[in-house]
Each structure stands twice: as C-alpha cells, then as structure tokens.
Amino acid sequence: MSLIVQKYGGTSVGDTDRIKNVANRIKMYYDQGHDLVVVVSAMGHTTDQLIEMAKKINPHPKAREMDVLLSTGEQVSIALLAMALDYIGVPAISFTGAQVRILTDKKHSMARIQEIDTTRIIEQLKQKKVCIVAGFQGVDEDFNITTLGRGGSDLTAVALAAALNADECEIYTDVDGVYTTDPNKVQSAKKISIICYEEMLELARLGAGVLHSRSVEVASKYNVVIHVRSSFNNNPGTLVVPEDKIMEKVLVRGVTLKTDEARISVMDIPDRPGLAADLFNRLARADINVDMIVQSTGKDQKNTISFTVPVDSIHITKEIVEAFIKEMGNGSYDIDENIAIVSAVGIGMKSHSGVAGKMFEALAKENINIEMISTSEIKISVVVKKDVGKKALEAIHNAFELDKVQF
Amino acid sequence: MSLIVQKYGGTSVGDTDRIKNVANRIKMYYDQGHDLVVVVSAMGHTTDQLIEMAKKINPHPKAREMDVLLSTGEQVSIALLAMALDYIGVPAISFTGAQVRILTDKKHSMARIQEIDTTRIIEQLKQKKVCIVAGFQGVDEDFNITTLGRGGSDLTAVALAAALNADECEIYTDVDGVYTTDPNKVQSAKKISIICYEEMLELARLGAGVLHSRSVEVASKYNVVIHVRSSFNNNPGTLVVPEDKIMEKVLVRGVTLKTDEARISVMDIPDRPGLAADLFNRLARADINVDMIVQSTGKDQKNTISFTVPVDSIHITKEIVEAFIKEMGNGSYDIDENIAIVSAVGIGMKSHSGVAGKMFEALAKENINIEMISTSEIKISVVVKKDVGKKALEAIHNAFELDKVQF
Numbered sequence: 123m124s125l126i127v128q129k130y131g132g133t134s135v136g137d138t139d140r141i142k143n144v145a146n147r148i149k150m151y152y153d154q155g156h157d158l159v160v161v162v163s164a165m166g167h168t169t170d171q172l173i174e175m176a177k178k179i180n181p182h183p184k185a186r187e188m189d190v191l192l193s194t195g196e197q198v199s200i201a202l203l204a205m206a207l208d209y210i211g212v213p214a215i216s217f218t219g220a221q222v223r224i225l226t227d228k229k230h231s232m233a234r235i236q237e238i239d240t241t242r243i244i245e246q247l248k249q250k251k252v253c254i255v256a257g258f259q260g261v262d263e264d265f266n267i268t269t270l271g272r273g274g275s276d277l278t279a280v281a282l283a284a285a286l287n288a289d290e291c292e293i294y295t296d297v298d299g300v301y302t303t304d305p306n307k308v309q310s311a312k313k314i315s316i317i318c319y320e321e322m323l324e325l326a327r328l329g330a331g332v333l334h335s336r337s338v339e340v341a342s343k344y345n346v347v348i349h350v351r352s353s354f355n356n357n358p359g360t361l362v363v364p365e366d367k368i369m370e371k372v373l374v375r376g377v378t379l380k381t382d383e384a385r386i387s388v389m390d391i392p393d394r395p396g397l398a399a400d401l402f403n404r405l406a407r408a409d410i411n412v413d414m415i416v417q418s419t420g421k422d423q424k425n426t427i428s429f430t431v432p433v434d435s436i437h438i439t440k441e442i443v444e445a446f447i448k449e450m451g452n453g454s455y456d457i458d459e460n461i462a463i464v465s466a467v468g469i470g471m472k473s474h475s476g477v478a479g480k481m482f483e484a485l486a487k488e489n490i491n492i493e494m495i496s497t498s499e500i501k502i503s504v505v506v507k508k509d510v511g512k513k514a515l516e517a518i519h520n521a522f523e524l525d526k527v528q529f
Numbered sequence: 530m531s532l533i534v535q536k537y538g539g540t541s542v543g544d545t546d547r548i549k550n551v552a553n554r555i556k557m558y559y560d561q562g563h564d565l566v567v568v569v570s571a572m573g574h575t576t577d578q579l580i581e582m583a584k585k586i587n588p589h590p591k592a593r594e595m596d597v598l599l600s601t602g603e604q605v606s607i608a609l610l611a612m613a614l615d616y617i618g619v620p621a622i623s624f625t626g627a628q629v630r631i632l633t634d635k636k637h638s639m640a641r642i643q644e645i646d647t648t649r650i651i652e653q654l655k656q657k658k659v660c661i662v663a664g665f666q667g668v669d670e671d672f673n674i675t676t677l678g679r680g681g682s683d684l685t686a687v688a689l690a691a692a693l694n695a696d697e698c699e700i701y702t703d704v705d706g707v708y709t710t711d712p713n714k715v716q717s718a719k720k721i722s723i724i725c726y727e728e729m730l731e732l733a734r735l736g737a738g739v740l741h742s743r744s745v746e747v748a749s750k751y752n753v754v755i756h757v758r759s760s761f762n763n764n765p766g767t768l769v770v771p772e773d774k775i776m777e778k779v780l781v782r783g784v785t786l787k788t789d790e791a792r793i794s795v796m797d798i799p800d801r802p803g804l805a806a807d808l809f810n811r812l813a814r815a816d817i818n819v820d821m822i823v824q825s826t827g828k829d830q831k832n833t834i835s836f837t838v839p840v841d842s843i844h845i846t847k848e849i850v851e852a853f854i855k856e857m858g859n860g861s862y863d864i865d866e867n868i869a870i871v872s873a874v875g876i877g878m879k880s881h882s883g884v885a886g887k888m889f890e891a892l893a894k895e896n897i898n899i900e901m902i903s904t905s906e907i908k909i910s911v912v913v914k915k916d917v918g919k920k921a922l923e924a925i926h927n928a929f930e931l932d933k934v935q936f
Contacts, residue, residue, distance in 0.1 A: 191605060194608075201595070
C-alpha cells in the first residue's frame with residue numbers, strides 16, 4: 123500500500139469519456155489498496171477558450187482577474203472526475219487550490235507555491251477517499267486566486283507529493299514518457315526508462331516538452347520520484363529519480379535540437395573587467411533569456427562575445443547591444459538567425475571525458491561545421507547552421523547509440 | 530451618493546457584448562459617484578451545459594460536487610465583468626462567494642445564507658472599486674462550496690444589500706418589472722411601479738416568475754428596497770418596499786393563473802380531530818407541496834377535504850391518500866387534473882371587504898363556475914375548470930381595473 127499522487131493533463135481529461143477512462147484507471151489503483159491524490163488540469167482546450175473570451179472583452183486583462191477566470195477550468199475537471207469515481211463506486215472528494223490552501227506568493231499568472239496545508243487531504247485519505255485536487259491554481263494569503271503558469275499542474279502534483287511525502291508522483295500525459303530525442307525529428311528515438319533530476323532538468327530547459335523544469339526542480343529538492351507515462355495505455359513510462367538511484371550512468375541520456383534561437387556576436391569591444399557583466403545585466407533587466415554565452419579574446423586585447431537568445435527577443439536585444447556599443451565608444455555586432463542549437467545531456471559526463479570529442483567527430487563525419495561550443499558539467503551544446511540541425515541531431519543520437527540502448 | 534447593490538441575471542450577461550453593456554451601465558452609476566456592489570449570474574445557458582455534462586458522467590451526481598461544478602459559471606462571469614469594467618476605466622475587483630465568505634449551512638444545492646463578512650467589500654469600496662460578487666454561491670464553515678438553489682443570485686444580492694445596509698438593491702432582468710398579471714396571458718397587463726413585500730411574496734409563491742419568494746422574504750426581514758428592472762433599457766421598473774412606504778393600498782395589486790395543479794377530494798371520512806393533520810403530515814413527509822386546502826363537514830358528520838398539489842406529484846399523492854383511506858376504514862377520493870387556480874393579491878384586502886364579492890361577480894358574469902375557494906389575509910384564490918382559466922384571469926384583471934391603473 124503506497125501513497126500515490128497522480129496527475130492527468132488536459133488531453134487525458136479532454137472529454138467526458140476520457141474522464142471516465144481516467145476514473146477507471148484510478149479505480150484500478152484504489153482497488154489495490156493505495157491512497158490516492160489526483161491532480162487534474164482543465165479539459166482539453168478549455169483554457170484557450172477562456173482566454174479567447176477574455177481577449178474579446180479586454181485585450182490586456184488584469185492578471186488577477188485572468189486567474190479567477192482560468193482557475194474555473196480545473197474546477198470543472200475536479201468536480202466531473204469526482205462524479206465519475208462516485209459512479210463506479212470509488213469514494214472521492216474534490217478540492218480547489220484554495221480549499222487545500224496551496225499557498226502561493228502574489229505573482230498572478232506565475233505564482234510560486236510557498237506552502238501546502240495537507241491536513242484536509244490526510245483526513246480524507248484516512249476515510250479511504252480519493253482526493254481530487256485542481257492543478258495549476260493556488261491562493262495567496264488574502265485568499266486571492268493565483269495560477270502557477272506553464273507546467274503548473276505538474277508543479278501542483280510534485281509539490282503535493284513532496285508535502286505528503288508520497289511514494290511516487292505519476293504524471294500522465296499523451297506520450298509514453300521521455301525520449302532520447304524528439305521522435306518526430308529522429309525516428310529511431312527510444313523511450314528512456316530512468317533518468318536523474320539533473321539530466322531531466324537540462325532536457326526540460328532545452329525544450330524536451332514532457333516535463334516543465336520547475337516541476338523537476340521541486341522534485342529534485344524534495345526527492346520526489348516522478349513517473350512520466352501515458353494515460354492511454356499501461357506501458358511503463360520514464361522514472362525521474364535522484365542521481366544515486368541510477369545504476370548505469372550513461373555518457374549521454376538524450377539529445378535535443380532548438381531552432382528558435384539566434385546568435386549575436388559583439389566584436390571589438392575593449393577587454394575590460396565588468397563589460398560582459400554590464401551587457402548581460404542589461405539583457406536580464408529586459409527579461410531576455412540568454413542561453414549560450416561564449417567569449418574569446420584575441421591577441422590585440424579586443425574581445426568578442428557571442429551569445430544566443432530566442433528569435434522573438436532579437437529586436438529588443440539589438441537595441442540593447444547598439445546602446446551598449448555606443449556607450450563603450452567602440453565595437454560592432456553581427457546577428458545570425460539561421461542557426462540551430464544541438465545539445466547532448468548525460469550525467470556520465472561528470473566522470474568521463476571524451477564525450478565532446480566523440481560529438482565533434484560525429485559532426486565532422488557529416489561535414490557539419492560547428493560555429494559555437496558551450497559546455498556544462500553534464501551538457502555539451504553546439505551551434506550549427508539551421509538547415510543541418512536535424513542531420514546533426516541524428517548524427518549525435520547515433521554516435522552515442524541512443525537508437526540502440528534501452529536504458 | 531448611495532451604496533447600490535445591482536444584480537444582473539444570466540440573460541443580461543449572456544455573451545461578451547452583453548457583458549460590455551452591463552459594464553457601461555455600471556460605469557454610468559459609478560461616474561455619478563455611487564458605491565457599487567454588483568452580483569452576477571452565470572452566462573446564459575452555462576449552468577444547463579454544465580448540468581448536461583455532469584449527467585453524461587453520472588446521472589445522480591453528489592450535490593457537493595454539483596456545487597463545485599456549477600459555481601464555476603458565476604466565477605467566469607465575475608472575472609469577465611471585472612475585465613470589461615477595467616477596460617472602460619472603472620476600477621473593479623471580483624469575488625467568489627467563498628472570498629467574501631457568504632457563509633451558508635451545509636445543504637448543498639439549496640443552502641441557506643447564515644452570515645456575510647462584509648469587511649473585504651467595504652475595504653474595496655473605500656478604495657473606490659466596484660465589487661463584483663458571484664451570485665448563487667456560498668461556502669460552508671469547512672470551506673466546501675455551496676449553492677443557494679433557485680433564485681440564488683437574487684438572494685445573494687438581497688442578502689448583500691441587507692448586510693451592507695445598502696440604499697437600494699436593483700435586480701436587472703429581461704423584463705421591465707413586475708406586472709399586474711402575466712402579459713403573455715392578458716395583453717392589457719400593466720407594469721406595477723410599487724408593491725409591498727407581502728404582496729410580492731404572494732405573487733412570487735403563485736408563480737409570478739420575476740422574483741423568487743426567498744429573496745423577497747429576506748428583503749422583507751431586513752427592509753431592503755428592491756428595484757426590479759430591465760438591463761436592456763432605462764425604464765424605471767418595479768419597487769418592492771415595506772408596506773408603510775406605500776401610499777395607496779389598492780384592493781388588488783396583481784392576479785395570477787396556475788394551470789399545473791390538480792385537485793384531490795377525500796370524501797366520507799369520519800369527522801374526528803387529528804385526521805386532517807395526519808393526512809397532511811403524510812403529504813409533507815413526502816415533500817408534496819400542498820397549495821389550497823378546503824374542508825367542509827356535512828350534516829351527517831362526514832368530512833370532505835379538498836386540496837391541490839402540483840400535477841407532477843399526483844402519482845405519489847394518490848398512493849398516500851389510498852393508504853390513508855384504507856387505514857381510516859372508510860372514505861373515497863376523487864382527482865381532477867383539469868383545473869386552474871386564479872388568485873387575486875392585494876394588501877388593501879386587509880382593511881377593505883367586498884373584494885371576494887366583486888371577484889365572484891366578475892366570474893359569474895362570464896358564466897364561470899367556482900369549484901373551490903380559499904382566502905388569506907391578502908389573497909383570494911379560486912379553482913375553476915382549466916379551459917376557462919385564462920378567461921377568469923382576464924375577467925378579474927378587468928374587474929379590478931388593473932388594465933387601467935398605473936400604480
């Protein structure tokens with residue numbers, strides 16, 4: 123008998139029939155004697171429809187009222203799922219974020235969870251009831267409704283699992299788990315059966331869409347084991363676990379491709395301490411999400427700093443860089459939107475060298491030119507031309523035999 | 530400068546354009562310097578759609594979960610209305626029933642309001658914000674969401690007006706006010722400009738649909754002046770006020786017709802004390818809503834009790850009556866579904882006689898036979914054959930010159 127937190131996404135509860143399916147899955151666990159806390163998202167496209175309605179009324183609605191509006195989506199789901207469980211004889215009770223006091227800060231539309239009061243859930247679990255909790259939403263200290271932003275329902279589930287000290291947190295989605303790379307880009311991509319938080323975090327940040335990095339961060343902080351799996355079948359999915367629970371520390375767990383970034387190079391600026399800090403502080407203040415940063419200094423003591431930013435931030439980045447160069451009194455810049463970032467992630471890199479070499483070799487074999495390189499403890503990223511991005515991804519995927527292994 | 534509570538029904542906020550209209554109306558009042566608390570219902574058919582969805586999942590959903598589901602309808606409305614006000618420069622803030630702690634008992638789907646905490650509303654009014662409150666919903670002492678049943682949003686508005694000691698409670702609907710009788714049945718029906726609680730209560734109980742009797746009861750208890758009016762024009766509507774505020778106490782304020790009742794006569798039962806009590810207690814236990822009751826005793830000490838019940842309770846009523854007769858050891862019964870109840874209501878009846886005579890005379894002139902008569906202090910009801918119900922209604926309406934007066 124375990125305490126399991128399950129989370130079902132919007133596709134899994136997309137219509138009344140799917141809600142019934144979810145109820146049947148929950149019953150299966152319930153009948154085995156497990157204690158269950160179930161987090162649900164809004165049904166299918168509910169959130170989009172609510173946003174559309176709001177925009178018709180006010181193109182720039184206040185975040186507080188948007189949260190009041192959007193939180194109804196999950197509230198509908200919890201009520202319907204509780205009814206579906208009741209219908210098949212499983213006692214259940216629904217709770218909004220406010221009702222289980224998922225206390226957050228006051229940052230509407232992107233609130234952070236500060237505390238969860240588990241009293242009421244524990245009380246209901248003792249009475250052998252399945253607790254259905256609305257994902258994505260919380261409440262601030264003044265009882266204003268807040269929402270948690272992207273990946274919010276996953277976050278609710280992981281935070282509840284942490285607060286309840288649950289044995290496992292199952293995240294049900296419409297794919298079978300986390301893959302070695304995007305199966306839509308590389309056919310031979312394989313499902314990863316186990317991965318550690320650090321690896322998952324890097325993959326999530328690099329755009330592997332299944333889990334949001336915030337949930338992984340919280341899971342990692344509280345050692346919550348996440349099981350990412352599909353609600354449409356019974357296949358085992360991907361376990362996300364602490365590093366010490368992984369036997370085989372492979373060199374590369376997964377590879378990713380990003381094609382929505384641009385490279386900016388700022389050249390010929392004086393090699394003076396603090397200049398780089400100045401530039402990146404300016405970018406940070408403008409909320410620009412800088413990914414890779416590479417700096418090189420030539421013999422002439424002149425600096426070149428290259429970095430990548432999301433393509434849709436390029437306009438504002440340009441303005442900042444121009445102002446920066448003007449104030450420095452020297453320099454020039456160059457922008458390339460025609461790039462792709464290919465990354466390899468693996469905890470094994472910590473202790474094994476040679477990963478970079480093998481990666482560059484694989485690219486060289488395919489005649490792919492590397493424009494930028496950046497490494498972290500468990501990640502190597504390279505910038506290549508956009509049109510060879512997919513080819514590069516496949517080459518690296520094959521070089522590390524990710525198409526063969528079953529982790 | 531007054532404190533005004535306004536309530537807009539589902540039709541008034543039926544789509545995004547109508548919500549914008551409502552916002553403009555509120556702005557008009559706001560710009561005049563009034564403090565405003567606005568109660569809204571769910572948009573148009575939202576509640577029906579939610580019920581339909583629930584029934585697909587569970588034909589007999591638990592009332593608690595139904596309340597969680599249905600309360601989302603009003604929550605959507607308050608958020609959208611707050612956004613619409615914000616867009617036209619009127620500062621506004623939305624509140625769910627839980628957020629302003631409209632405390633109710635635990636009777637889900639038909640909860641009764643026990644207390645309202647006005648602290649938060651008063652605080653926001655002081656900051657010159659319009660407070661938008663979700664109608665129809667409350668919260669019990671354990672933070673479970675409750676709903677107030679039929680006419681619930683009106684009740685929220687009236688209860689808030691009472692708690693805030695508001696100057697007026699405007700109930701916006703899709704008709705111009707309360708009429709002397711149903712304009713769909715009698716073309717010459719006139720809008721009533723002022724009516725007292727007692728009269729309104731009787732008319733509401735007799736099915737004059739504009740206001741629910743529960744709201745009128747609360748208004749009467751706390752002396753809240755209700756103004757029933759249309760949200761689609763600026764015509765003055767009907768004021769519902771304490772009796773002492775009415776100058777002209779007319780004999781008959783309005784007349785009503787009910788055609789969904791049946792008459793049951795129980796004959797030849799012994800004239801023994803307690804027998805009637807026994808019968809009506811049985812009916813009450815089965816939740817049967819008995820309207821008129823008439824008893825007559827013949828020379829032979831045998832009793833006839835006649836009463837009316839809603840047509841859809843006739844089956845269960847029959848069973849109860851049969852069991853009753855069997856236990857008495859004597860008696861028979863007779864059912865007539867082919868009836869109509871026509872009633873005249875007016876506070877002036879308290880002090881003036883002759884109303885009954887005038888009413889019977891009007892019916893006699895039209896050759897309408899009266900089958901049952903029942904009177905209260907401010908009401909006279911007669912049972913006639915169903916096919917002459919409308920004719921009877923019109924005859925009484927004209928006899929008291931309701932087609933002519935403008936109250």
